[in-house]
Amino acid sequence: MRKKSDVQAILKRAEAYCMEQGLRFTDGRAVVLREVVRQRTPVKAYDVLQTISADKARPMPPVVYRALDFWTSHGFLHRIESLNAYTACTHPGCGHDCQIFVCSKCGRVSEICDEKLIEKIGHKAESLGFRIEHLSVEATGSCPDCR
Numbered sequence: 269m270r271k272k273s274d275v276q277a278i279l280k281r282a283e284a285y286c287m288e289q290g291l292r293f294t295d296g297r298a299v300v301l302r303e304v305v306r307q308r309t310p311v312k313a314y315d316v317l318q319t320i321s322a323d324k325a326r327p328m329p330p331v332v333y334r335a336l337d338f339w340t341s342h343g344f345l346h347r348i349e350s351l352n353a354y355t356a357c358t359h360p361g362c363g364h365d366c367q368i369f370v371c372s373k374c375g376r377v378s379e380i381c382d383e384k385l386i387e388k389i390g391h392k393a394e395s396l397g398f399r400i401e402h403l404s405v406e407a408t409g410s411c412p413d414c415r
């Protein structure tokens with residue numbers, strides 16, 4: 269679990285971001301973001317639904333799925349494709365595709381943000397005449413504690 273103060277800080281940043289961008293920071297969006305951010309390991313949409321079904325705000329499933337998409341597209345969450353799960357971005361709001369390392373033993377996620385790498389893949393794709401819309405770089409393996 270992440271520290272309460274860290275979770276609060278991310279939620280505050282998300283709220284400020286929504287204000288700036290003229291987006292709505294609804295209860296449903298806030299509850300869903302809090303649920304994912306609280307966990308240090310990736311969370312599946314189903315798990316979010318399970319945990320918040322006890323919450324009094326209790327958003328409906330479509331609201332939860334839309335909120336996960338919303339926070340992902342605004343750079344606050346990352347979708348881990350290989351696990352079909354979500355995790356908090358460690359530098360929210362940066363707005364680009366991060367490269368993600370998932371520990372297959374404890375589930376811990378670390379990320380880097382190498383724009384040169386993204387650029388390089390973009391150029392290579394261009395040489396194939398391919399235009400990238402979404403790029404996901406994920407590695408699975410062992411974290412320092414699990415090695």
Ligand SMILES: [Zn+2]
Pocket residue numbers: 346357358359366379
């Ligand atoms: Zn990130």
Ligand SMILES: [Zn+2]
Pocket residue numbers: 371372373374375376410411412413414
């Ligand atoms: Zn690990």
